[in-house]
Amino acid sequence: MKRMAIELFASARLLLPTKKFRWQLFVLVLIAAAIPVTELLVAKLFTDLVIDGANRSMTELAVSVAIFAVLFIGTRTANYVQKTYRIKFFDKAFGADTRERSSQKESWEWAMALEMVNVFSFITQLLVISGFFFVLSPGFAGLNLLLVLIVLEVFGRLFRKQQIIQRGFVEAKRNKEVVAPADRLGSRIQTAEFGTLLASMLVVLMMGVLIWFSISGYISLSNTIVFFLGLRLLNTTFSSVSSGLMRFARAKANSF
Numbered sequence: 001m002k003r004m005a006i007e008l009f010a011s012a013r014l015l016l017p018t019k020k021f022r023w024q025l026f027v028l029v030l031i032a033a034a035i036p037v038t039e040l041l042v043a044k045l046f047t048d049l050v051i052d053g054a055n056r057s058m059t060e061l062a063v064s065v066a067i068f069a070v071l072f073i074g075t076r077t078a079n080y081v082q083k084t085y086r087i088k089f090f091d092k093a094f095g096a097d098t099r100e101r102s103s104q105k106e107s108w109e110w111a112m113a114l115e116m117v118n119v120f121s122f123i124t125q126l127l128v129i130s131g132f133f134f135v136l137s138p139g140f141a142g143l144n145l146l147l148v149l150i151v152l153e154v155f156g157r158l159f160r161k162q163q164i165i166q167r168g169f170v171e172a173k174r175n176k177e178v179v180a181p182a183d184r185l186g187s188r189i190q191t192a193e194f195g196t197l198l199a200s201m202l203v204v205l206m207m208g209v210l211i212w213f214s215i216s217g218y219i220s221l222s223n224t225i226v227f228f229l230g231l232r233l234l235n236t237t238f239s240s241v242s243s244g245l246m247r248f249a250r251a252k253a254n255s256f
Helices: 002-015 019-055 058-095 103-136 138-174 181-215 221-254
Strands: none
Touching: 002 019, 002 058, 002 103, 002 138, 002 221, 019 058, 019 103, 019 221, 058 103, 103 138, 103 221, 138 181, 138 221, 181 221
């Protein structure tokens, strides 16, 4: 995991020549990280309305529905802005870069930049969601945080291995050696899917713990539903991190 973090931050320093662009990247990542937490807040509001709506006054219901609508629309809008603006952001950043590079190298740097911001965003989402869980149930959240750290450590090791493999493919290409497309693509895809599979198995284990905690009365019904949705979101994010890291390894290997 340490090596993975070093590679990501080193790439950010390389691709973003000034502190101004690095701060803008930080803001983009924060926006992306805030989206899933807001979605969980929406889910919390929705479950509370469904479970306890009959016991609330019309004023409370109206306020809750209004907040629900604002948060829901806000998350969709923020997601759209974040995904579309990052293209303009990197266009400006690369335009300010004075390094001389070929068009092919620039194309790979574009690929590396987009995957880099994806991975930064997804990892931050994992940490922010894990932090949000502590608001609902510190005990379950602690177990979940341990799960996230274990998965990220495994992803870091898989990433390092894939870096070496992709670098070998690049060296073979430069030496005019033939590398079958099935080998180049298969290695990256298999590694990404292995990471996703392992993460999914651990998430299923956490769902079992969640059911046990809920039946034991340790977690309320509404929080159980939110935790379930949060775990599904974590599972999807794990898959995105795994795939993004392997694509980043490929782009980084080809950009040098």
